[in-house]
Amino acid sequence: MDSRPIGVFDSGVGGLTIVRGLIELMPDEQILYYGDTARYPYGPRSRDEVRRFALDIASWLVEQDVKMLVAACNSAASAGLDHVREAFPDLPVVEVVEPAVRAAIRVTRNRRIGVIGTELTVASGAYQKVVDATRENVTLVSQACPRFVEFVERGETAGPEVIEVARGYLAPLQSQDVDTLILGCTHYPLLQGVLHFVMRDAVLISSAEETAQDVYAQLTRRDLFRIADQPPVHRFVSSGDAATFQALGARFLGPEITAVEERTLGPVA
């Protein structure tokens, strides 16, 4: 057993959907979340910059004595986390792309998998690279859905407008006959209702759920679960404005979001 917190980081609040998944599966675990909102989004940054940000944040989380690191950030996963793993060889590191790809390959019947994400995640080819690395004979069809994040952030996850937009984005995937759809952005679990409504026949793969199950499996194998009489106390840290983080974060996590601390780890450029 190990009562230290699990460190989770993201470029913003989206990674809180991963926290939601962790709390559901492992209600006794303590979470320390770092949202780098001052430098959000990571998408337009260079690969080197994103790698440096990830290492800065990981180093700080390690100083805070986390027992595991969850990179709840598609951009960080796309840029690679090998340098973080090299810097902290004993720290288990879980990210969001690989668990989702593994789950999709397990689920698909016709070997045609769709992935939706921001324009930058899609352009990075991160999902395709992981699919290639599995050497499985599956076809990945990618679709950028640039407007989804704004809908989620203003809380509009139902109604005719978001359905219309979803129909537009998903039509190419439907015509490509994908039977499994990866939600390749941490914001999208909040759109599962509309996505399922529009693509009724596809199986949705939420990286939040799959990542949480990966964390559960790693804690089990390494015997790292927290066992304590006290309920967990989570901690939320933001590099940008704490009040904004808290207000937006409540959409993603619900009332479990508590006081948010502000902390800058590097130059905000």
Next chain:
Amino acid sequence: MDSRPIGVFDSGVGGLTIVRGLIELMPDEQILYYGDTARYPYGPRSRDEVRRFALDIASWLVEQDVKMLVAACNSAASAGLDHVREAFPDLPVVEVVEPAVRAAIRVTRNRRIGVIGTELTVASGAYQKVVDATRENVTLVSQACPRFVEFVERGETAGPEVIEVARGYLAPLQSQDVDTLILGCTHYPLLQGVLHFVMRDAVLISSAEETAQDVYAQLTRRDLFRIADQPPVHRFVSSGDAATFQALGARFLGPEITAVEERTLGPVA
């Protein structure tokens, strides 16, 4: 649009996993939850009794002016809800068995589906009946997991003991080569970590998620979403002790569980 609450009922607190699913997909909706904890569990009751309970509770929820009814209770679904639908022909009624079966049939590749539940749900054959009604050529393998509820209710969802127990329950399903596993009890979403750890190759179907997606689709088709400036206020009503409901309910729903009212709708026998 329709700003009235969604009525959800269960024999106890387990249905709160459905509420969790509803809040995640439809954060603006208001929930009125009735947990018939004084008569929990419904399993040992006769079919006629359970049907009467369901009608009593549905009638009270209709008096409270709900716009939709979610029977978050495997026993109530097993006993049938046709009399509730007849009594309130204009009220949309969603239950938990059919959405899960539909999802499992959509997902399975080898047409071999497992379902786990309490001894009474398994003995009722409710899942088999729904599978038969679909006329799909799939095999359903059922397995009762009597000890899972106690593990969930004492919050032991990780660790060697629950994994050992899960291995025992799931071994027959694994040897029957099921590739899809329905969690046929509202308590089981809290065990997704251990279930996935033990049955890594199977796809888990949570009736909580599938039911929430059904509710979303019905609200969309009927244009019944709540649109309001005020955040939703949920209401939790229990026929048994409110403090017990609240303490246990927090495991299922987290801090969204607020004050619990006590209210008896019929003789507690």
